[in-house]
Structures are given as structure tokens and as C-alpha cells.
Amino acid sequence: MQVHDKVKGHIIISDSIEAEVERLEQELKPFRVVSFVVTNESFKIEHAKAVLAESYISESDTKYILLGASDFTDVAQNSLLKLLEEPPRNIEFIIISPTKSNLLPTVRSRLPILKVENGHKIATLELNLAKLDYKEVFLFLKEHSRIKKEEAKELVEALFYRATVVDMLILTALQLENFDKAYRLLNLNSRPQSVLAMLLMSFARER
Numbered sequence: 001m002q003v004h005d006k007v008k009g010h011i012i013i014s015d016s017i018e019a020e021v022e023r024l025e026q027e028l029k030p031f032r033v034v035s036f037v038v039t040n041e042s043f044k045i046e047h048a049k050a051v052l053a054e055s056y057i058s059e060s061d062t063k064y065i066l067l068g069a070s071d072f073t074d075v076a077q078n079s080l081l082k083l084l085e086e087p088p089r090n091i092e093f094i095i096i097s098p099t100k101s102n103l104l105p106t107v108r109s110r111l112p113i114l115k116v117e118n119g120h121k122i123a124t125l126e127l128n129l130a131k132l133d134y135k136e137v138f139l140f141l142k143e144h145s146r147i148k149k150e151e152a153k154e155l156v157e158a159l160f161y162r163a164t165v166v167d168m169l170i171l172t173a174l175q176l177e178n179f180d181k182a183y184r185l186l187n188l189n190s191r192p193q194s195v196l197a198m199l200l201m202s203f204a205r206e207r
Helices: 017-027 045-055 074-085 134-143 149-166 173-187 193-203
Strands: 011-015 032-038 065-068 091-097 113-115
Touching: 017 032, 017 065, 017 091, 032 045, 045 074, 074 091, 113 149, 134 193, 149 173, 149 193, 173 193
Parallel strands: 011 091, 011 113, 032 065, 065 091
Antiparallel strands: none
16 A cells, blocks of 8 residues: 555554564655664663654655654653654654553553554555545445455454544544444444444535
């Protein structure tokens, strides 16, 4: 997948940190990508300082800064909070960690979180959730009328990625609740098409 539109910063939860970095470096082309990946130690304050320095180098186009480590010290994370909350112009951050618990709640609250399991890639959708209408909802549900539970879970993940990272939407409380509810319903063997309809209708509008 080649990214032709700017995507929003986010957090990726994955055991394959280096593989995710390689994937992102390819997928984010032609934008510039700068990686700060620590493999044999914690992400410490000196690494955070290097990120800060890189972040304030002026850019005329979008630059992605990748932060990857198996562990992040609290001091390093705290030093980056203001930067994550108010990034410099044209700077987007992507943090890669094997678990959410490695990251402070204050860090997790600043970026949408995506979970990637065993090198699994998030599917890309052409559906623009910022401009979704009822006709598109009907066509999408018709196209996916026979999908199975696991395929539906992947679609839920792809819809969340599309909404928060590609379309850069700030989700309402109802929309967030629906995404959480969707996984629970699919695990309880609810009809996939009904679950997808619930999600999509919270974005749809008349034209």
C-alpha cells in the first residue's frame, strides 16, 4: 500500500517492532520517515531528546517520526507529552510498542491505538467515513454480506484505522462505544453484517 494522503499519528501495538518500522517506511513514501528504534534497551531520556531535536527541524512537507521500543521509561514519555499534544507543523508521530501497558495513560490518550497481531497488516478501505452517505453504507454491507466472524473483526479494525488515522476524525462517545461493542458482539457470534451496519450508520448522513 502506498500512502498518497497524509495520515494522522497513532500508536501501534505489535510484537514485531522492526517489521512494523520497515512496513511503515515503505507505506509512508513519498513522505520523509525518521525512525528512533531501540531494540536492546529501554527508550530513555536521551532517546527522547533526540526525538525532540528532530521534531523541531523545520519541514515544508509532512515528516513521520517513528518511536519503537520494547519498553519506554516514564521519564522519557513525560518529556514527550507536550510534543505529542502540540506537534510542530508537518510532524506526525507513530509509536510502536508490544503492549499498551508500556505506555503512560497520558501518552495513550493523545493518539489512537491500533493493534497488529503476528505481522498482520491492517486492511485499507476506500470508504471515506468523513463523507459517508446511506447509499455507500448499503453498497458496503451488500459487498460484505457473506463474511465470517474473523473477517468482520478485520473490517472493524480497518474501519477504526480509516476513521482515526486516514480521515483524522475525532470520534464521538457513541462511535467509540460502538467500536468497543462491535468486538464483543462478534465474539458472541452476532451477525457480522448487523455489527458493521451499527458501526457505519453512526458515520452516515443524508446528502
